[in-house]
Amino acid sequence: MSEVPEHGGSRQVVMVGGRRITLTHLDKVLYPETGTTKADVLGYYAAVADVLIPHAANRPATRKRWVHGVGTAEGPGHVFFQKNLDSSTPDWVRRGRLQHTHHVNEYPLVNDLATLTWLGQISALEIHVPQWQFGPDGSPRNPDRLVLDLDPGEGVSLSECAEVARLARAILRDMGLDPLPVTSGSKGIHLYAALDLSHTSEQVSQVAHELARALEADHPDQVVSDMQKAKRPGRVFVDWSQNNSSKTTITPYSLRGTLRPMVAMPRTWRELASPGLAQVDFRQAMHRVERGGDPLAGLLTAHSGGGDPAGVAAVGGPGADALAVYRSKRDASTTPEPMPAGVVTAGDGRSFVIQEHHARNLHYDLRLEHEGVLASWALPRGVPTDPAKNRLAVRTEDHPLEYGAYEGVIPAGEYGAGTVSIWDRGAYDLEKWRDDEVIATLNGEPRGGLNGSARFALIRTGGKNWLIHLMKPRPSSGSYPPARSGSVGSSAGADRRIRYRPMLATLGSVTDLPEDDAWAFEMKWDGIRALAYVRAEDDPAAEVRLLTRNGNDVTPAYPELVATLPGALRADSAVLDGEIVALDRAGRPDFGLLQTRMGLTDRRQIDAAVAATPVRFMAFDVLERDGEPLLDRTYAVRRAVLADILEVTGAVQVPPAFDGDSAEAMRSSRNLGLEGVVAKTLDGRYQAGRRSRSWIKIRHHLSQEVVIGGWRPGNGRRSGSAGSLLMGIPDGGRLRYIGRVGTGFRDRDLDDLRARLDPLETADGPFADVPVADARDARWVRPVLVGEVEFADWTAAGRLRHPSWRGWRPDKTPADVVREAP
Structure with a gap:
């Protein structure tokens, strides 16, 4: 378990698995196209460590590092491979040594979260490992898995790779091997099959090569096994060579150094048959791991494993050295x-x-x-x-x-x-x-x-x-408290209370909500998160405690809540989760007003603030009722309990939740002037102290119709297409430049761009004020096409901040386009 910070900062020292790690530049953007920071990368690796590490453990890890970020569609970032460990490596990082022709390299072993966190700190986004592990004596073992890399040639889609994967699976099953698929996070699919350690890497490579040749012979129009790139267009290249003992493959669950933070993601065969099959980004990967565990777990249980060089004892084991x-x-x-x-x-x-x-x-x-x-x-x-x-x-x-x-x-x-x-x-x-x-x-x-x-x-x-x-459902009265850390309650020693930590939501969008889940939608309140420990007894002031997310006791600062909560409670005691908010004259939460209530300790100042800026407690969950923890009850059950035990008063509210209608919830949130909504799975448990994808906070994104006046060529996989589009808004007879958009495009959008833009090419730019840097290699077009983008807000210079492409608007003309947001 780790203490990786959630947000950016210049320098922080954390303890991870007992190791002290200095994290720097947490706010550095490593994926400019999506704004993904180093803190996000560290958070991702902490979230998937339990499933990633078993697939990387005891294998020499080659790192692919992007110290300054992966770059953009207009130019890749600087990247370098690193095999040997350098002198700055922490001494606690476990390592393995390999003798090469003229030298010995020392590699890290990704055997624990501390090492994985250190790799994230040095911007090692991709982790590559071979198909073999070090044995207990430190020497390489025979491979424990076979891998095939199905790489699509030009003009080949991911679904066609999936078809070749099914063909390869049939052959491997005939050989007594049952492969498991991984979408690579780049373009293709990897197939892994577990081996019993009885064959050398050379033997496995030969078998894999013959398998690739057999696929090519049976399906010459779909498959190629030859290394020559000239033969690959229109077909899937079955790369068998990664079974060589000196070759590596990206580790399952590793990030990729692509424009967006994609992941080498284990999948099911049922998923591979889906017509909507696509690569998975890091947020989707976290959600999948949390909900479904590791689809690749069978790769680990099918053989005896690589052992532990540290010599951890086996299960049981009598004898003089058992302890x-x-x-x-x-x-x-x-x-x-x-x-x-x-x-x-x-x-x-x-x-x-x-x-x-x-x-x-x-x-x-x-x-x-x-x-x-x-x-x-x-x-x-x-x-x-x-x-x-x-x-x-x-x-x-x-x-x-x-x-x-x-x-x-x-x-x-x-x-x-x-x-x-x-x-x-x-x-x-x-x-x-x-x-x-x-x-x-x-x-x-x-x-x-x-x-x-x-x-x-x-x-x-x-x-x-x-x-x-x-293996069996727990009794309904179960009260396991996985997040307790101390006691809170009255002074009587016999009346000890569990101290909880609030559950945290993950930032996302409506598209992150799986359709097969039932969701409720609550308003997102702009206030202070607080847990209220309440006992409905004669002396209310002594029976309420308000603790913030960080465990700070803010009870004295909000006497109106201390006075009101016990009387609103229709139970002997409860622990409530909610938000303390201050409302403006229109009844909307105003964080600026709330700041006038924060940090006060003088009683006279507090009383004056209560009169000037009263607060409310917006209760949205209940963690405990009459001493019974409710963490393992579903959200739907907890909301029913909350409605049953809490009476709405002026200062205590239970805001309604919308069941299953995200559009209505978002409209209501926007109409109320709120930040957005929090989507919660109806069958979700309360995961105290954890950030979970069963709670997803969805903020409002502003949208804007735009007129396209030019484009800039792309690089890398966008070579030959547009890397970004230059946007404008009609303003007094001219086209005012508002920035360029290079994200949000689907593959079919990219294929369509040149067909739309080339016939409109013109020598002169239509913008009155495009910056020289943006016009440097621009191709101008007649400003007749209208599209739509989402964006965060407007900059002081009148540009769109973080725009993302939504699509063309053929129903609109440039004359219809106006600035839609302040």
Whole structure:
């Protein structure tokens, strides 16, 4: 788990997996076409680390770096490949060494989030690895996967690559291999098939070459296997060469250095059959991972994995050294953890414990008694509560049986430093125990975190990484609090309350909402996010606490809410999520007004501010009712509870949600003068402390009809087409220049541009005020074509900020075009 900042900044020091990393230039734009920053890149890699790392682990990673960004359609950014590690590499980065003809190269191993974060910090956008891993002794093993790169030649679409992928799949299945597809994030498709480590890279390359030749022989009009580029137009090139031990392929889930931040994204075969098949960008990738896990997981479970060079113990394992790794990580003279001596004797006990571990990052540890020790897994995201959503389980060293009763504080500087408490414990019923799969029913204590019994499956996905799956639905009264971090409540020690962290939304658009999900739409309020801890008792002032997103207590600053919330509550107690807002005379949220209420501590100033600028609490969620956590209930259930327990008053509101109608919600938001809406899945759980794509905030984008007066040639894949269009608005008999647009075009738009523009070419530019830099290599056209763009706002110079192409408007003439926004 990481603490990667969400927003830009010049320099920040973070702790990631126990490693101290300095992040710089977080606001640097690495993808100018979309405004994607280094902070966005770091956030993406943190979000997909659990699925990316298993596919890259223990493989020498070649990096492709764009230190100054990927460039634009008008010119690529500077890029360079890096194999050998340089002197600035942190000493904690694990590495592997390869002997080349005349030298030895040292490569990083992307085995943990800290290393992945460091790669993002140095703008290593693409991560390339071979099809083999280092073994425990540090030497290369035989390949554990075969790969085919299906690369479309000129004039070939992604859907045609998918057809060739299906043809290749049929052959591979006849060979006993079942391939899995990855859209490359660039142009084509990669096919991976798991191998059993019994063949050398040379042998696998030969097989892949013969397979490519067979495809070409059977389908000469569709497939080419020859390396000569002259033979590729109109056909799919089946590149078999990446199975060579010295060749690499982009890692699944890696970003690409394309104009937009695209991703090498694992897909399903059903998706490949879709007529709308397209490459996936990083926001779509995060949403897919969150909802569906890793479609490529079968590649990891089909073989024994690459092992761990660090030597993590296998599951179980009786004998004198069963606790050797455990002891080696701890100093018995400083830590209070149990340190038994002597030989471990195998037994048949069935005890278990789940411990809540507040180390650098909160996580849970699952320990099952097996052959005289506690086989242990760390659960970074907690115990699964939804059978549809698996969670990561990381195999750690075996622990002594005495650890099953341990609670206490591990001192700073020690391994796992922090507070350990027992979340639940008891005995388990075992169904299966293998090196790659464990199935057991855990029977917890009556008041434990499991709230009784739960049946889980642990499935190994490769190396130390496992998945933990809830095999049966949890009881409806379950109250697992995955995001708790301390206690809040009254002074009575027996009345401890869970302290929650608010769930965060992901920025997106209406197009990011999958049609197969049911969504509700709430207004986006321009205020301060706050969690309200409320008890409806006689002394209201003592029974309300208002905590901001960062955990700051702002209760004294808003006495009108302290006075009103308990009386509005139709329950004994509750934890509410909402926004504190100040309204202007038109009844619209005004953040400028709210700022007059912020930071006040003097009682007289607060009272005066209350009279001048009263605030309201816009409640939109409930996390707890009468001591029962509701995090695992669906959004629809939580909203029903909220409506049931909270009475609307002047200062306390429950704004309505629109079910399933994004257009109406956006219209209402615009009419109310609000920022936009937040779309929420009706079946979504409350993911405390996490940024989730089951909540998507959609801001209003301004749109403008424009007259096209010229274009500039593109580079790279847009060579021969337009890189950007020059736009204007009629103004007093002249065409006033308002900027150029180079993003938002689909492939068919690009193909159509020259056909529209070339017949209109003219020698003279139609604009009265186009800058010299924009006119440098412009091709002018008669200003008769009208299009439409979205944009963020207007600059002081009268240009569109961040315009994105929406399409042509053949129903409009230039005379119809006017400035549509202030």
